Every structure is written in C-alpha cells, then in structure tokens.
Amino acid sequence: MMQSLENLLGKLSMRKRTPQDIVARLREEIEIAELDTSPEDTKKKAVENASKSISAIRLMLFGDGVAEPVQESIDAFAKMAGEDDLLLLLASHLKIMAFETRKDCVQVFNNLLKRTINDSLTVLDYLxxxxxxxxxxxxxxxxxxxxxxxxxxxxxxxxxxxxxxxxxxxxxxxxxxxxxxxxxxxxxxxxxxxxxxxxxxxxHQAVVASFLEDEYDKFFECYNLLLRSENYVSRRQSLKLLGELLMDRANFKVMTKYIASAENLKLIMNLLLDKGKHIQFEAFHVFKVFVANPNKSQPVLTILTKNKTKLEAYLNNFLTDRQDEQFQEEREAIVEEIKEL
CATH class of the missing domain: 1.10.220 (Annexin V; domain 1)
Structure with missing residues (x-):
C-alpha cells in the first residue's frame, strides 16, 4: 500500500515538471553517474534518478491509462530530439541503465523518431x-x-x-x-x-541497388565469405538473403553480373551438396537463376554442360520428400533446362 502511494506521488511530482526540466535533469544525472570521481553511492543514486527521468518521458509520451498524453509536452520532446541531443542522450548511455530502463529508452527513442516538428519535417530530418x-x-x-x-x-x-x-x-x-x-x-x-x-x-531498394552496383566487387567478396562460413546459421541466412537480393527487380544489373560468374556458380553448386537440407533448399533458389538465365556467360555454360549428367541425376532425387508443390515444379523445370543444354 505504501509503495503504491509512493509511486502515485512520484508520478504526480513528475507531471509538474516541464519536458525541458526532465531532460535537463536526465543529462545532469547521467554526467554524475559516468563521472570517475563520483562515489559509488552517488553514482547509484544518479542512475536511479536518471531512470525516473526516462520513465517520466515515457509517461508524458504514452500516458498511463489514466492520464492521456498532452500534445504540448510531446511537441516539446520532439523538438528537443530534433534540435538538441535528446536522441543521442538516450542511445549513448544505455550501459549504465537497468534492464527495465533500457526498455523504456527503446520505447521513447522509437516513438520520438516518428514525430514531426512544426507538422512538417521528422525528427531525423532536423538532425x-x-x-x-x-x-x-x-x-x-x-x-x-x-x-x-x-x-x-x-x-x-x-x-x-x-x-x-x-x-x-x-x-x-x-x-x-x-x-x-x-x-x-x-x-x-x-x-x-x-x-x-x-x-x-x-x-530501401533503389538506394541498395545503387550501392551494390558501385561496390559490387567488395560487397560480394565479403558476402561470399559468409556463404563459405563454417557457421551453419550464417550460411543458411546468407543464402536466403542472397536469393532475395538477386530476385529483387531493383537489383537486376547486380543479379546479371553475379550469375555470369563461374566462381559464383561453383560456390552455389557446392552449397547444393551441403549436408543441411535447409541450406540445400536455399542454394537451389540461387542455382536456378544461373540455369534459367537465357543469356548464360560462356564460363557458366561450360560448367553446366560439363556437369550436365551429374546435375541431372542429382536433381532428380533432390529433396523429393519436401512437401512444397511450387518447389517440386521448379526442380522439375530446372532438370528439363539442364537436359536441353
């Protein structure tokens, strides 16, 4: 009962303070908590007070089910996030915060990012x-x-x-x-x-497409290392993401360049032979792009033709127990493509 009363009085006290007061207090308490010369008890108290300030910001932004947020206060916090260092204050001192306070920081931070200032630019636009x-x-x-x-x-x-x-x-x-x-x-x-x-x-597909075109060699040198990783999760995730990137229309130029490489084809063919069925499955979705390409480069065509018989035999029995109608249709179509090489 006493604890509940103290919490209520604490909330009422916080509501009397302005957003500017709360952020100023937060900044002061963080400085004290991170100061090497501060006694441990002082640091601990400062961390507690910083946590209270962050809770107060969250309360003013979200309300508490009893009191609704006040737009004037929200606008004030948004302005401090865009024109001052409030976002950096929240993001740069997470180490000293308690677990629950870190969660409050995420809520406050993410909420403020979506706010606009003067009903026009977002907080990030102001930075x-x-x-x-x-x-x-x-x-x-x-x-x-x-x-x-x-x-x-x-x-x-x-x-x-x-x-x-x-x-x-x-x-x-x-x-x-x-x-x-x-x-x-x-x-x-x-x-x-x-x-x-x-x-x-x-x-942001257009931005990424431009980046991949400009940094193609460096990016895929690093990316192919992930595909060769000894870490199963890294190989699987990277393969799945590669398939998504290559099939994105925005990345058509990048895809065309990637599937023209004999070295890339060899890498993906090796992954088709991986012990993990999930990796085999993701590798197939990249391999099929090489095979289905009507304008295969000569090095790629040479490798596929040279391995035609082995590929056909392997794919005829490849994940045939997988309950996936679309995959099975694609597998059969790729086998037919290989037959016609």
Whole structure:
C-alpha cells in the first residue's frame, strides 16, 4: 500500500515538471553517474534518478491509462530530439541503465523518431549529418556490449526506416562491420546484427541497388565469405538473403553480373551438396537463376554442360520428400533446362 502511494506521488511530482526540466535533469544525472570521481553511492543514486527521468518521458509520451498524453509536452520532446541531443542522450548511455530502463529508452527513442516538428519535417530530418552519424556510430558500438546489443540494434533498425540514414550507413565504414557481427560468437548478438544487416539491404531498394552496383566487387567478396562460413546459421541466412537480393527487380544489373560468374556458380553448386537440407533448399533458389538465365556467360555454360549428367541425376532425387508443390515444379523445370543444354 505504501509503495503504491509512493509511486502515485512520484508520478504526480513528475507531471509538474516541464519536458525541458526532465531532460535537463536526465543529462545532469547521467554526467554524475559516468563521472570517475563520483562515489559509488552517488553514482547509484544518479542512475536511479536518471531512470525516473526516462520513465517520466515515457509517461508524458504514452500516458498511463489514466492520464492521456498532452500534445504540448510531446511537441516539446520532439523538438528537443530534433534540435538538441535528446536522441543521442538516450542511445549513448544505455550501459549504465537497468534492464527495465533500457526498455523504456527503446520505447521513447522509437516513438520520438516518428514525430514531426512544426507538422512538417521528422525528427531525423532536423538532425545534421554529423549528429546522425554520431547517433548511428553509438548504436553500432552497442553491439560490442552483449547487455545492450539487442536494445541498440532495435534503435538502429528504427533509424534505418529513414532512406537518408540507410544511404549514409551504406557509404560509411559502419556497414562493413556487420559482416563480422553476423558471425559473432554470441548467438543473440549475431542474430540481432543479421536483422540489422537484412534491414539495410532490403528496405530501401533503389538506394541498395545503387550501392551494390558501385561496390559490387567488395560487397560480394565479403558476402561470399559468409556463404563459405563454417557457421551453419550464417550460411543458411546468407543464402536466403542472397536469393532475395538477386530476385529483387531493383537489383537486376547486380543479379546479371553475379550469375555470369563461374566462381559464383561453383560456390552455389557446392552449397547444393551441403549436408543441411535447409541450406540445400536455399542454394537451389540461387542455382536456378544461373540455369534459367537465357543469356548464360560462356564460363557458366561450360560448367553446366560439363556437369550436365551429374546435375541431372542429382536433381532428380533432390529433396523429393519436401512437401512444397511450387518447389517440386521448379526442380522439375530446372532438370528439363539442364537436359536441353
């Protein structure tokens, strides 16, 4: 009873403070908590107060089922997110926050990203390129600490809804770090990094197509290493994503170049022989693009013709127990294509 009363009084006290007061207090408490000369008790208290400030922001943005959010307060937080460093404040100090407070940070951060300022530009539109890059850099650094990796990843993917941020990420060294992160030894970190990797490469198709054309050699040199990975999950996920990228119409030029390569064909044919049936299945969806191409390059045609008999025999018995009518029809069609080589 006493605890409930204290919580209620705490909420009422928070509502009397302005958004500007709360953010200013949050900034002060974070500085105290991260100051090396602060006594441990002082740091602990500062973290608690910072958590209360973040809870207050969440309360003002979402309400609590009793009191509805006030638009004036929402607008004030949006303005501070776009014109000040509120987003960076939330994204850069996750390590000192408790688990529940980190979840509050994600909610507040993602909510503010969707807000507009003066009913026109979004919060992200207001940020300078330098501020945006600092934000993205800090969120990527979150993958270095297991405790905050998933939280940082969630925030980063919300940022990637912006085409401008996706373009900037692709053009920065940050993107290339994801190739190592998707193979991190920590499964949760690797899985979340892959979700970010896929988000970057699939959401804004025109931007990605241009990037892949410009960085074709470097990208596929790195990507083919994922396809050769000893990590089963990495191979499977990368194969599936490759199939999606090649079949995307926006990537037609990239697909044409990829399937003209004899080395790429050899790699995919080896993956057709993988022990894992799921990897065999995903490899087939890339292999069929090589075979169905009416304008095969001479090196690709030579390999397919040379291996015609073996391929036909192998594919006649390839995943025949798979309950997938479309796949079985495609398999039979590819066998016929190979016969006619």
């Amino acid at each position: 300078s390129d330098r501020d945006n890059m600092e934000l993205e850099t800090n969120l990527m650094k979150g993958y270095e600490a297991t405790a905050i990796a998933l939280v940082s990843g969630s925030m980063l993917r919300e940022c990637l809804r912006s085409e401008a941020i996706t373009k900037r990420m692709l053009e920065s060294p940050l993107f290339w770090k994801l190739f190592a992160l998707v193979e991190a030894s920590d499964f949760d970190v690797a899985s979340d990094a892959y979700a970010t990797f896929k988000e970057i490469l699939t959401r």
